[in-house]
Amino acid sequence: MTVEGDIPRLGLTSEEFRQKGKEIIDFIADYYDNLNQVQPLSQVKPNFLYDLLPKEAPEEPESFDQVMADFNSKIMPGITHWQSGNFYGYYPANSTYPGILGEMLSAMATGVGFSWINMPSLTELETITLDWVGKLLGLEQGFLSFKPDGTAGEGGGVIQGTASEAIIVAMLAARNKKVQEYIEEHPNHTEEDLVLFKSKLVAYGSDQTHSSGEKASIVIECNFRGVKTDGSKRLTKESLSKAIEEDKAKGLIPFFVVATFGTTATAAIDDFPGIAEVAEKEELWYHVDGAYAAAALVCPEFRPLIDGYQTADSFNFNPHKWLLTNFDVSALYVKKSSYITSALTIHRDYYRNKATSSGLVRDYKDWQIPLGRRFRALKLWMVLRTFGARGLRNHIRRTVGYAKWLESQLKADGRFKVVCPVDFSLLIVQINKQTIADKLGATDIDSEHVHSVFVKANAALHARILEQNTVFITTCDLDGVTSIHIAIGAPLSDEDTMNVLLDTLVSNLELVLADPKVMSA
Numbered sequence: 001m002t003v004e005g006d007i008p009r010l011g012l013t014s015e016e017f018r019q020k021g022k023e024i025i026d027f028i029a030d031y032y033d034n035l036n037q038v039q040p041l042s043q044v045k046p047n048f049l050y051d052l053l054p055k056e057a058p059e060e061p062e063s064f065d066q067v068m069a070d071f072n073s074k075i076m077p078g079i080t081h082w083q084s085g086n087f088y089g090y091y092p093a094n095s096t097y098p099g100i101l102g103e104m105l106s107a108m109a110t111g112v113g114f115s116w117i118n119m120p121s122l123t124e125l126e127t128i129t130l131d132w133v134g135k136l137l138g139l140e141q142g143f144l145s146f147k148p149d150g151t152a153g154e155g156g157g158v159i160q161g162t163a164s165e166a167i168i169v170a171m172l173a174a175r176n177k178k179v180q181e182y183i184e185e186h187p188n189h190t191e192e193d194l195v196l197f198k199s200k201l202v203a204y205g206s207d208q209t210h211s212s213g214e215k216a217s218i219v220i221e222c223n224f225r226g227v228k229t230d231g232s233k234r235l236t237k238e239s240l241s242k243a244i245e246e247d248k249a250k251g252l253i254p255f256f257v258v259a260t261f262g263t264t265a266t267a268a269i270d271d272f273p274g275i276a277e278v279a280e281k282e283e284l285w286y287h288v289d290g291a292y293a294a295a296a297l298v299c300p301e302f303r304p305l306i307d308g309y310q311t312a313d314s315f316n317f318n319p320h321k322w323l324l325t326n327f328d329v330s331a332l333y334v335k336k337s338s339y340i341t342s343a344l345t346i347h348r349d350y351y352r353n354k355a356t357s358s359g360l361v362r363d364y365k366d367w368q369i370p371l372g373r374r375f376r377a378l379k380l381w382m383v384l385r386t387f388g389a390r391g392l393r394n395h396i397r398r399t400v401g402y403a404k405w406l407e408s409q410l411k412a413d414g415r416f417k418v419v420c421p422v423d424f425s426l427l428i429v430q431i432n433k434q435t436i437a438d439k440l441g442a443t444d445i446d447s448e449h450v451h452s453v454f455v456k457a458n459a460a461l462h463a464r465i466l467e468q469n470t471v472f473i474t475t476c477d478l479d480g481v482t483s484i485h486i487a488i489g490a491p492l493s494d495e496d497t498m499n500v501l502l503d504t505l506v507s508n509l510e511l512v513l514a515d516p517k518v519m520s521a
């Protein structure tokens with residue numbers, strides 16, 4: 001027998017847990033209530049925490065109150081407030097109360113639900129909620145798990161941790177399919193033939209494809225080609241076909257293409273109908289990455305934008321970005337799940353069970369890279385039910401409305417330029433070059449001098465806004481110009497924060513235009 005001393009088995013007594021738990025709920029509610037009043041970006045310096053915390057874990061138990069006090073004084077300063085209504089960087093990472101409560105219940109039932117048998121609700125709720133989401137998005141029937149008559153189809157959805165994992169899974173399935181086809185066509189192949197075949201495989205995306213496309217190709221050890229995009233940052237049929245012809249002439253073997261619905265830098269939409277045609281002709285696995293923007297498909301008015309995705313083999317988006325569900329929930333849909341499961345199923349006697357053998361259940365361990373998985377469907381289910389489809393659509397339309405409002409304000413001001421179409425809730429903004437030319441009294445707007453001041457002024461505008469830390473925005477580089485990337489979509493953004501954002505842009509622009517260090521470059 002071990003000596004337990006006075007430490008409760010679950011760390012706290014049930015009574016303490018009730019009390020501390022309620023205190024933490026209050027703490028969270030207070031945090032969200034006051035979030036729009038704090039500076040969004042943490043101001044700590046690198047290694048700040050190393051200096052503040054002990055070098056070793058405590059030997060003796062400490063009181064939870066002491067731990068919370070340290071959380072407040074030491075950890076909180078290094079928290080960046082992604083949930084602030086003034087946070088417009090990267091893309092949104094929505095958090096909501098139902099999502100948080102779903103996380104708590106998921107923690108309650110902590111387990112490792114890799115097979116249906118070891119937590120049936122974990123698996124079944126995931127299948128059902130992903131069909132709900134698929135229907136809310138108006139996805140092709142082939143991506144759903146259940147047919148209208150209630151029988152199981154060949155496709156379905158699975159929750160991955162992130163879009164990055166989803167594309168690795170899709171690419172693995174694609175490679176497995178291609179390799180199986182090769183093996184069937186070449187029954188007398190040698191081991192070396194197979195290695196050579198695999199080394200020739202090429203996955204395609206564009207120069208705007210999220211880094212996860214290239215990373216997936218590193219993981220599965222294939223070639224990745226980021227095809228040059230057109231003037232609107234789109235991957236087109238023509239450039240994709242041309243790249244494929246070049247590669248085939250070199251003896252390479254195209255097998256995969258990712259089309260992006262809403263690129264990370266500018267929310268550009270690839271040429272879906274064109275890519276669909278090429279994918280069919282070249283027998284490529286066609287993957288759709290709609291990580292951020294596909295959330296908008298809950299509103300039917302956005303669906304024409306993605307026309308051409310219907311023949312895709314896999315489709316992925318992140319409810320954890322713009323669809324009100326706490327990180328991490330990335331929804332991956334496939335038309336033929338057997339391509340994934342035949343690539344990722346490993347048999348061991350310790351996984352054997354009656355439910356699996358019956359063929360009536362799905363074991364999600366065979367749909368993903370890790371074995372273990374969290375009960376992530378719970379928070380998604382709670383979000384879907386408490387917001388309803390109407391609540392989800394309101395969230396999308398409200399935040400897109402803010403983006404359109406800001407666009408019209410900036411256009412009316414005239415000193416800014418919104419440089420990419422505002423199809424969703426992202427604005428890419430630069431200072432109007434004419435404004436710089438006028439300020440310099442230059443007659444030739446295309447002169448090198450005007451251009452170099454223009455470049456410097458845009459960078460200075462972002463630096464000032466960052467320094468001021470009233471709102472948080474990020475940038476993207478457009479042809480050498482630091483462009484402001486404003487991604488709206490936090491539930492706490494409202495008319496007030498939008499006005500703060502507009503004022504921040506305008507007042508800092510005026511400071512830049514009055515700054516001799518910038519203007520006399």
Ligand SMILES: *Cc1c(COP(=O)(O)O)cnc(C)c1O
Pocket residue numbers: 091161162163164165210212260262263264289290291292318330
């Ligand atoms: C954000 C983003 C990703 C990566 O998302 P993770 O879930 O963090 O891996 C992938 N693709 C696009 C287009 C994105 O905007």
